[in-house]
Amino acid sequence: MKKALPSIVESTINRCLPLGDVRARAMFGGYGLYIEDVMFGLEADNLLYLKADKETEQHFIDAHCTPFTYQGKTAPVKMSYWTVPSVAADNQKEYLIWIERAVAAGKRARQKRPKKTKG
Structure with a gap:
């Protein structure tokens, strides 16, 4: 039997439908959210966090968002996902603007990663 998605994940999927096919994948006790195989969001503890990078992080700071952090072995670790x-x-229009920023940041992050080689 398939486990039901948290309401925040269901809501995000429904609100993002105008942007294309949205998928959720369980990971680390939460969910990763994807559009076009690009991870743009992270659900943890029933909160949605959006992908940010050097180009978009200041928008999140200016909007008084908080970053996703977890406890590392010796200190808290801040990730590039923000509330x-x-x-x-x-505001659906504003919501989609932030989702599009997160998708763009996810695409830029993918381009920077080295290609995996087979064998």
Whole structure:
């Protein structure tokens, strides 16, 4: 029997449908969210975090968002995922703008990774 998705994941999928096929994949006790095989979001503890990079991080800071962090072996580790800004919570147009920024950041991150070689 397939486990039901958390409501925040279901809601994100539904709200992102205008942008294309959205998938959720279980990972590390939460879910990764993907559009076009690009991870743009992360659900953890029933919160949605969006992908950011050097180009977009300041937008999240200016919107008073908080980064996703987890406890590493010796200190907290900050990842490049930030909470969704409150301005986007009830505004679908604004929400999609932030999702598109996250997808773009995810695509840039993929381009920077070295290609995997077979064999």
